[in-house]
Amino acid sequence: MLLVQHLSVNxxxxxxxxxxxxxxxxxxxxxxxxxxxxxKSTLIKALLGLIPKQSGEVLYRDAPLQQQRxxxxxxxQRSQIDxxxxxxxxxxxxxxxxxxxxxxxxxxxxxxxxxKESLRRVDLFDLRDRPIGSLSGGQQQRVFLARAIAQQAxxxxxxxxxxxxxxxxxxxxxxxxxxxxxxxxTLLISCHEWGGILNHYDQLLLxxxxxxAQGIPKEVMTPxxxxxxxxxxxxxxxxxxxxxxxxxx
Amino acid sequence: xxEWLFEPLSFEFMRNALMVxxxxxxxxxxxxxxxxxxxxxxxxxVMAHSVLPGLAIAFFLQINILIGAFVSGIIxxxxxxxxxxxxxxxxxxxxxxIFSSFFALGVLLITLLRNKLDLDSFLFGDILGVTQADVxxxxxxxxxxxxxxxxxxxxxxxYTFDRLGAQAIGLPINSIYLGLMAGVTLTIIASxxxxxxxxxxxxxVGPATTAYLLVKQLHQxxxxxxxxxxVSSVIGxxxxxxxxxxxxxxIVLISCGFFVLAVLFSPSQGLLxxxxxxxxxxxxxxxxxxxxxxx
Numbered sequence: 001m002l003l004v005q006h007l008s009v010n011x012x013x014x015x016x017x018x019x020x021x022x023x024x025x026x027x028x029x030x031x032x033x034x035x036x037x038x039x040k041s042t043l044i045k046a047l048l049g050l051i052p053k054q055s056g057e058v059l060y061r062d063a064p065l066q067q068q069r070x071x072x073x074x075x076x077q078r079s080q081i082d083x084x085x086x087x088x089x090x091x092x093x094x095x096x097x098x099x100x101x102x103x104x105x106x107x108x109x110x111x112x113x114x115x116k117e118s119l120r121r122v123d124l125f126d127l128r129d130r131p132i133g134s135l136s137g138g139q140q141q142r143v144f145l146a147r148a149i150a151q152q153a154x155x156x157x158x159x160x161x162x163x164x165x166x167x168x169x170x171x172x173x174x175x176x177x178x179x180x181x182x183x184x185x186t187l188l189i190s191c192h193e194w195g196g197i198l199n200h201y202d203q204l205l206l207x208x209x210x211x212x213a214q215g216i217p218k219e220v221m222t223p224x225x226x227x228x229x230x231x232x233x234x235x236x237x238x239x240x241x242x243x244x245x246x247x248x249x
Numbered sequence: 250x251x252e253w254l255f256e257p258l259s260f261e262f263m264r265n266a267l268m269v270x271x272x273x274x275x276x277x278x279x280x281x282x283x284x285x286x287x288x289x290x291x292x293x294x295v296m297a298h299s300v301l302p303g304l305a306i307a308f309f310l311q312i313n314i315l316i317g318a319f320v321s322g323i324i325x326x327x328x329x330x331x332x333x334x335x336x337x338x339x340x341x342x343x344x345x346x347i348f349s350s351f352f353a354l355g356v357l358l359i360t361l362l363r364n365k366l367d368l369d370s371f372l373f374g375d376i377l378g379v380t381q382a383d384v385x386x387x388x389x390x391x392x393x394x395x396x397x398x399x400x401x402x403x404x405x406x407x408y409t410f411d412r413l414g415a416q417a418i419g420l421p422i423n424s425i426y427l428g429l430m431a432g433v434t435l436t437i438i439a440s441x442x443x444x445x446x447x448x449x450x451x452x453x454v455g456p457a458t459t460a461y462l463l464v465k466q467l468h469q470x471x472x473x474x475x476x477x478x479x480v481s482s483v484i485g486x487x488x489x490x491x492x493x494x495x496x497x498x499x500i501v502l503i504s505c506g507f508f509v510l511a512v513l514f515s516p517s518q519g520l521l522x523x524x525x526x527x528x529x530x531x532x533x534x535x536x537x538x539x540x541x542x543x544x
Contacts, residue, residue, distance in 0.1 A: 050413055070418065074414055074417035076413050082288070086464070086467050087406075087467060094403075095407050131465040
């Protein structure tokens with residue numbers, strides 16, 4: 001179980017997150033939702049200890065998460081990556097095996113097998129020798145999903161993995177989420193989409209600097225909560241759309 | 250017939266100079282590749298200029314000037330990282346500020362401490378003054394840095410590609426940054442005599458950039474860059490010998506020449522060899538032939 005208690009984060013003396021507490025049971029697929037600037041990326045980075053927290057605790061299986069970083073796989077936002085970096089698909093997925101190999105050592109044959117398997121799962125094995133810069137947006141996202149799989153972590157934190165992804169890839173990615181969930185892994189995924197797609201998640205966390213609501217999609221996406229998080233009274237049509245149809249906010 | 254090739258080798262200074270040149274030519278592109286992929290190419294220039302105050306002070310105190318240069322270079326890298334993380338100032342401004350301040354301080358110190366240090370030889374290289382001891386020192390630095398790059402290859406790859414991801418998986422990113430900067434400083438010290446601190450950035454960045462246009466993986470970029478760097482050094486030295494001109498600028502211009510060739514003729518990205526250009530040229534040619542025939 002991932003347990004977050006009273007987490008607050010300041011970004012250069014501006015409050016970014018305030019007193020956020022929640023828990024995620026093992027084997028769940030959780031969507032992290034909120035308007036632009038609500039602190040979705042900040043929350044993910046703070047959980048991982050990539051930015052300092054003002055106060056609060058992040059516990060995973062009763063121990064601080066920061067002490068078990070190999071148990072967490074992180075998929076950064078697309079914009080954080082330099083896609084012109086001279087690397088192939090294979091190179092990038094192999095990065096997941098860095099700490100498994102240990103210092104001074106080349107990755108083992110077993111690691112190569114794991115990377116191969118991960119690439120097959122996201123349907124990129126045939127493109128393994130391609131430079132990452134020559135891939136489409138959806139393929140690039142799948143490279144990082146493969147990297148997260150190859151790390152064999154139990155907790156996966158993904159920052160907007162559906163940005164620049166086409167419908168077909170979206171379906172494939174959700175299918176992989178379900179497989180990972182069935183293996184008992186916990187996934188926290190920040191997302192930018194509204195609509196029927198949200199019903200894929202077991203739970204939603206709606207945040208806007210503070211935690212607005214947590215629960216199954218139907219409980220979370222109520223007019224009151226949406227107004228609390230987005231600051232706009234939901235139009236009847238919008239509200240209807242919030243869980244029915246696809247619609248980008 | 251090949252006398253022009255062997256004649257310079259009969260002089261000890263030239264043999265030493267060529268050795269040092271080849272070593273720097275190999276080392277610079279390998280380390281420079283890391284700067285390049287992080288969009289930090291100018292950091293090489295900054296650190297090269299920042300070693301000057303350390304040189305002056307070490308010379309004055311009569312301690313090993315390399316230690317002075319190393320400390321001074323590391324301090325500048327540290328200051329840039331600090332300014333970047335603690336203020337809203339962007340990295341380019343931080344680099345410009347540190348680079349000019351350290352350089353100014355270095356020039357002042359050399360004058361004030363009435364050093365017999367020859368400023369010119371540090372700025373532009375002094376290939377005639379390369380001794381046997383310099384050769385072994387440069388060889389040592391080259392071996393150590395290359396061995397470290399090999400040992401920490403996958404960690405450095407992760408860090409330079411995805412710094413947050415590397416931190417998330419638990420790699421000690423601050424140590425990696427410091428280690429990388431130490432490597433850059435050592436590389437600059439090793440290349441000072443060949444090209445001088447003003448031009449060393451060209452050897453750090455030039456061959457690696459050329460290689461970037463030709464290959465698609467990091468280690469290939471380093472390998473090809475090292476080859477191009479060594480070849481540039483040797484050709485540059487011979488030109489410098491026969492035309493009696495400073496070696497640094499010759500080496501830099503040769504390496505730049507390779508870059509121009511790669512920009513024009515790289516199979517995948519060359520301006521003249523891109524598929525569209527080739528197709529267009531083929532179209533024009535076939536049309537020309539047709540018109541000739543119809544005449």
